[in-house]
Amino acid sequence: MRIGELAARTGCSVRALRHYEHAGVLSSVRQDNGYRSFTPDDAARVRLIRLFLSVGFTLDEIRRFAPCWQAGRGPDDPVEADVAADFYRRKLADIDAQLRDL
Numbered sequence: 001m002r003i004g005e006l007a008a009r010t011g012c013s014v015r016a017l018r019h020y021e022h023a024g025v026l027s028s029v030r031q032d033n034g035y036r037s038f039t040p041d042d043a044a045r046v047r048l049i050r051l052f053l054s055v056g057f058t059l060d061e062i063r064r065f066a067p068c069w070q071a072g073r074g075p076d077d078p079v080e081a082d083v084a085a086d087f088y089r090r091k092l093a094d095i096d097a098q099l100r101d102l
Helices: 003-010 014-023 040-054 059-071 078-101
Strands: none
Touching: 003 014, 003 040, 014 040, 014 059, 040 059, 059 078
């Protein structure tokens, strides 16, 4: 599907989708005519990106762990899995602190 259709399916602007692609959290394939082409799975990916952003993740943080959630599993390397788990624990603690402040 083209970027306009992905935007319509996700309620996300075309500009935001281009930004996500530039930031490395979303990818597309260029067709011969130069248009971006996305898969149906990309709609779910965009919704997940927006969810992560809405709870305080940055695009850099999302990109760092994107291979895990895009594959639907954790890192293969146990050390990297521990790093990811520690990161998520810290992020949850930050969110809990924000909730207490609110």
